[in-house]
Amino acid sequence: MSLHGGSSGAPPAVGNAISYGGNGVSADTSRAVAIVSSQRLRLTPNKDHQPDTYDDLQSYFSPSIFSSLEGHMPPSMLGVARDDKVKFMQEILLKYLPPKIVKGHGEYKQKIISNYQPLHRELYSMNPTSFFVPSFLKAINDNTEQSFRSIMSEPHPGIFTFEMFHPHFCELLISEVENFEKWVNETKFQIMRPNTMNSYGAVLDDFGLETMLEKLMENFIRPISKVFFTEVGGATLDSHHGFVVEYGKDRDADLGFHVDDSEVTLNVCLGKQFSGGELFFRGMRCDKHVNTGTHSEEIFDYCHVPGRAVLHRGRHRHGARATISGHRINLLLWCRSSVYREMKKYQKDFSTWCGECNREKKEKQRASIAAMKLELFRREGESTA
Template identity: 45%
Template sequence: MSKITDSQSYQKYVSFVKQNYQPLHTYLYNFDTKNLSKSFYEVIEKNTNPLDAVTEIYPQIYSWEIFTPEFCNQFIAEVRHFDKWCRKNSIEKRLPNSMNNYGVVLGDFGLYDCLNQLMIKYIKPITSIVYPEIGGATLDYHHSFTVEYAVEKDVSLDFHVDASDVTVNICLGNEFEGGDLYFGGIRCAFCQETSPKKAEEIYVRHQPGHAILHRGKHRHSAQDIKSGERLNMILWCMSSENQKTQLIECPDWCGSK
């Protein structure tokens, strides 16, 4: 199959996948609350304060256990199955973004709607409270993908901001050492190149089954992985309403002030 170089070749690729790919675990493609951790599910379903389900580990950075170990393992198996199918059929799959060389775009093989339900029903109740000024209450679409880190693959990721309003970074596994997330301050488009302040710097360790929630403009990097392999599911969540906002000056939420 030809390389994905434009919208036409992309549509051809997606159509071929839709018609020919046979999932390993079909149940993954329909959102099921049994895949959520018990503690997270109970808080959200009881309509209590959704912030009771999360821990603010640093100002504007939140973490909580989101998925069961069984779901993480089966999701990894599905990603591996798709990757193997692409190789078998000589398909050059779409890379997740411009920085990662290993991973898949989850919407390309049918997982967009499932993850959209996760965002709308279980992520947005949290972001509507903690990120109201950047569209946290109006998230309505996403770009979701996996990334992989290992000594023989991508080892780290440079300092950057995400192409999102809100990012959900979920560690699926496996066993690994190193690879912590480093955060270095929230910056608007005018101030992204400014140096981090000492008080803004924090390192966050990944835990399988746990989500790390942060603003897309919270600058971060992935530190070197030392051993093993780490596979993460990333949701770049966007608000159509917020994306229309054109900054003409440094906003109040920018940490450069």
């Protein structure tokens, strides 16, 4: 079977937005990190090495952890800049936090929220009339499949696009993110990036926007998902991961082929001006079939338009091509359902949405019909003999 592995042609190894590279490490949080084997920690520390001081460092982890861990770093890392050492060590340390802390990371968030001064306070509580375009609001208020379909296009099965945010909301959110990044740079606060595949971008939930995004999911995305994504828990979405990704010069270039750690993903382009950055989709797959090849009818590319949303299943394999010029910022809301995740453990057949389960099921049906026909012919032959 031929495989169309996105722009790179590389086979997709997927899981929770973990990088697909050959060194990809499987993990169960969006913050897990792929570690290259040559960059492993040494069992015994280098006693001759004098570690940097980290007392001024603003991080979830205490400065003494960094000083102690530094001696264990691979020899090639000992001489690099302090910021790079911090990044390397923090990524390793994050892998070993209990999942609960990584999920909630209350203390880390608390540190940010108590020190960061928001620029546009009006973004921090949900205000539908100033956030959304009227057509979107009307469709949500009417709350029927017909009203949703009236504002949406479905350019490819399972991928919905629609006008969502006012240009002014997009401008404010971009400006808030820029303000947050300025604060991060000034204070040298070590922030966690949205997932292992991004070196830039910010987790909106971490600097105070969690409640607003919770409302966005509950009151606006869940009603739509209940209609279009029922079989993956669309009606029971109950948690989210909200962040922005940034591409262009001095930012990430592209995003590799992956699936999201979500049941339903909302991806809205906030701006600014850019060329390139198209999303490429390559069919929906369950865990078992995530690395199987792509069929021609599953290939779909989408060009981002500022203000416009794309809504798709998290298991719809995708990636983003390089942003060739300009600066692209997108808002991502990974929406999850704990009920669906629990039920999924006992389910083997995902043929209602997984392209490969569906093909296997059809093939089984075809084979059993063929066997039945053969048996009928045989019996007919016997009775006429």
